[in-house]
Amino acid sequence: MATEDTDTGPWSDRGFALGGPDELSEREQAAVEACLRALADDEFVLAERYTEWQVRGPTLEGDLAVANIAQDELGHARLWYDLLEDFGHTEPELIWERPPEDFRHATLVERPFARGDWADAVVRGFLYDEFERLRLDALADTEYPRIADRVGKVQGEEHYHREHARNWLERLAEGRGDPDNGHRRVQEAIDRLFPHALTLFVPTAYEPDIVEFGVRPAPLSELRQAWLDEVVPVLEDFGFRLPVAADAHPEAVDTLLPTARGRDGEHTDAWADLHDEFTFTYRQLDRSEAPRLMVDPDDADEGGDHP
Amino acid sequence: MDLSTVKERAGPRQFGPTDDMPREYREAATRMIQFHANSEIMGAYIERPFVRQAPSLDRKLAVSAQVQDEIGHGQLLYRAAENLGIKTREEMLDELAAGEGKFLNCFHYPLGNWYELPMIMFFVDGAAMRRQATLKRTSWEPYAHAIDKICFEEGFHIKHGEDILRELATGSRRDQELLQRAFEKWWPRILQFFGPTDDQSTHDDFSQEVGLKTMSNDDLRNAFLNAYLPKAEKYGLEPPEYPRVEYHEDRDHYEVYEEDLDWDEFFTVARNELPTGRGQIDKRRRSQDAVAWVREAIETTPASGDTPAAAD
Numbered sequence: 296m297a298t299e300d301t302d303t304g305p306w307s308d309r310g311f312a313l314g315g316p317d318e319l320s321e322r323e324q325a326a327v328e329a330c331l332r333a334l335a336d337d338e339f340v341l342a343e344r345y346t347e348w349q350v351r352g353p354t355l356e357g358d359l360a361v362a363n364i365a366q367d368e369l370g371h372a373r374l375w376y377d378l379l380e381d382f383g384h385t386e387p388e389l390i391w392e393r394p395p396e397d398f399r400h401a402t403l404v405e406r407p408f409a410r411g412d413w414a415d416a417v418v419r420g421f422l423y424d425e426f427e428r429l430r431l432d433a434l435a436d437t438e439y440p441r442i443a444d445r446v447g448k449v450q451g452e453e454h455y456h457r458e459h460a461r462n463w464l465e466r467l468a469e470g471r472g473d474p475d476n477g478h479r480r481v482q483e484a485i486d487r488l489f490p491h492a493l494t495l496f497v498p499t500a501y502e503p504d505i506v507e508f509g510v511r512p513a514p515l516s517e518l519r520q521a522w523l524d525e526v527v528p529v530l531e532d533f534g535f536r537l538p539v540a541a542d543a544h545p546e547a548v549d550t551l552l553p554t555a556r557g558r559d560g561e562h563t564d565a566w567a568d569l570h571d572e573f574t575f576t577y578r579q580l581d582r583s584e585a586p587r588l589m590v591d592p593d594d595a596d597e598g599g600d601h602p
Numbered sequence: 603m604d605l606s607t608v609k610e611r612a613g614p615r616q617f618g619p620t621d622d623m624p625r626e627y628r629e630a631a632t633r634m635i636q637f638h639a640n641s642e643i644m645g646a647y648i649e650r651p652f653v654r655q656a657p658s659l660d661r662k663l664a665v666s667a668q669v670q671d672e673i674g675h676g677q678l679l680y681r682a683a684e685n686l687g688i689k690t691r692e693e694m695l696d697e698l699a700a701g702e703g704k705f706l707n708c709f710h711y712p713l714g715n716w717y718e719l720p721m722i723m724f725f726v727d728g729a730a731m732r733r734q735a736t737l738k739r740t741s742w743e744p745y746a747h748a749i750d751k752i753c754f755e756e757g758f759h760i761k762h763g764e765d766i767l768r769e770l771a772t773g774s775r776r777d778q779e780l781l782q783r784a785f786e787k788w789w790p791r792i793l794q795f796f797g798p799t800d801d802q803s804t805h806d807d808f809s810q811e812v813g814l815k816t817m818s819n820d821d822l823r824n825a826f827l828n829a830y831l832p833k834a835e836k837y838g839l840e841p842p843e844y845p846r847v848e849y850h851e852d853r854d855h856y857e858v859y860e861e862d863l864d865w866d867e868f869f870t871v872a873r874n875e876l877p878t879g880r881g882q883i884d885k886r887r888r889s890q891d892a893v894a895w896v897r898e899a900i901e902t903t904p905a906s907g908d909t910p911a912a913a914d
């Protein structure tokens with residue numbers, strides 16, 4: 296297969312249909328904001344849940360790895376929230392003072408972990424990271440230059456996450472501990488999480504504009520099909536059962552969706568508790584600003600900032 | 603090598619895994635490093651809730667990275683201790699879970715709220731840094747090597763701790779009051795961080811003779827007070843009247859009135875019997891038990907697969 300180098304560097308030779316944050320029409324801006332909110336909220340809430348494994352990982356090495364991933368996701372959330380700040384929003388408005396029903400993440404990332412359920416973390420990571428890869432690939436073709444600037448950095452780190460998830464999936468799937476403990480627990484996690492993973496692809500009212508303006512040129516329905524084509528065979532090859540075939544009719548897939556779908560602001564009960572916990576100190580301090588420690592992403596060199 | 607040769611040759615980074623060290627030395631070094639490793643793990647444990655409760659994205663990232671660093675330090679130190687051939691890492695982690703592993707007194711107390719966080723992240727970590735800096739000259743080379751990395755990262759933690767402290771100290775009147783209250787609560791524990799005065803410590807003499815320790819508890823505490831009392835003052839914090847701490851200018855020495863400190867509680871802590879510390883140990887054991895199935899599953903995995911990213 297012939298491969299061609301598509302990495303054209305700082306996008307300089309590429310024209311964009313959309314302008315900078317100050318040059319968008321009202322409708323364009325709404326579409327960009329909706330796209331960014333789903334992105335930022337997914338990463339933020341996923342990271343928030345991952346950090347629960349810090350100091351509770353199955354091994355010291357597993358602990359360190361999940362902490363790495365959580366911090367990567369938080370860093371990505373920060374990049375995307377920062378683009379929302381282009382439109383005049385502040386971090387408190389975007390996170391700390393935002394009512395829980397205004398968050399737009401998928402329900403997959405907010406689900407609580409049962410104590411010791413490492414299989415949940417592994418399956419969740421796998422389902423999410425495969426989605427994330429597809430979403431980022433789609434965003435690499437964005438017509439909004441500010442997003443285009445940042446996709447590459449995020450893509451680089453997500454690669455490691457996918458490897459980590461697949462590696463663990465394999466180890467648990469093939470492990471032969473006390474009677475097939477790993478395999479059984481992974482299956483249970485799939486049964487429980489798969490419907491929530493489908494909420495990643497639930498379109499919002501802005502979806503037609505997001506696609507039409509090229510904020511994310513590929514529609515979510517297309518991403519979902521690509522995702523099913525990817526994750527279903529992988530899991531089936533490990534001997535797991537899935538509630539749908541990869542080539543199931545979209546309407547059949549839709550019937551699996553949970554009642555709360557996240558993207559429309561309707562969340563599962565666990566979300567209110569989580570929101571309450573992570574805003575606790577902010578409220579206790581009675582502040583109206585969130586201290587910044589690190590340089591603005593626009594001024595930062597690639598990588599390198601140790602907090 | 604016999605013990606008298608060890609004492610003769612004792613010096614910074616003098617001994618390593620290729621030396622045939624006497625059992626007394628290896629046991630003393632294991633005790634010291636295991637204590638340090640356990641303290642890193644339990645320190646990470648009490649700070650962990652503040653990853654969730656941090657009031658900004660950047661602070662959340664910094665606290666998460668710090669907790670991760672501490673687990674990494676634990677990993678590094680258990681490895682350095684394992685080299686001594688007395689205990690394996692698994693044995694040391696099992697001892698910690700069983701409540702037999704000893705760790706720093708301050709980590710037996712829960713952190714109540716965000717105002718208390720800098721008491722650990724600035725003062726206790728600052729005290730730890732004092733001690734650790736002297737351990738760059740410890741005679742067990744693998745320990746000194748681990749300390750190099752630990753001190754480097756600890757520097758970031760203390761900087762972040764100080765930033766939180768500064769933010770609260772320059773906040774509202776209420777912030778300042780809550781901060782002062784947290785300081786008063788933690789101050790006696792921080793003074794006890796360095797343990798009882800030299801004549802009461804059982805392992806001290808031997809450790810110094812064989813070069814594992816290079817400074818006495820008393821000298822370390824004095825160095826800490828010299829550096830950190832002015833910093834406390836800078837942020838408007840006043841040490842409580844008791845325990846009394848008196849500065850003697852002629853000797854450049856802080857005299858801590860030991861009788862003002864609760865040593866019964868200290869030794870209860872040292873036996874792992876303080877209820878809050880016991881609670882931390884038990885909680886940690888339960889969360890470790892809950893993932894025992896993962897360790898079993900991967901131990902017997904026929905597939906290859908690399909160990910997910912290590913710390914260094």
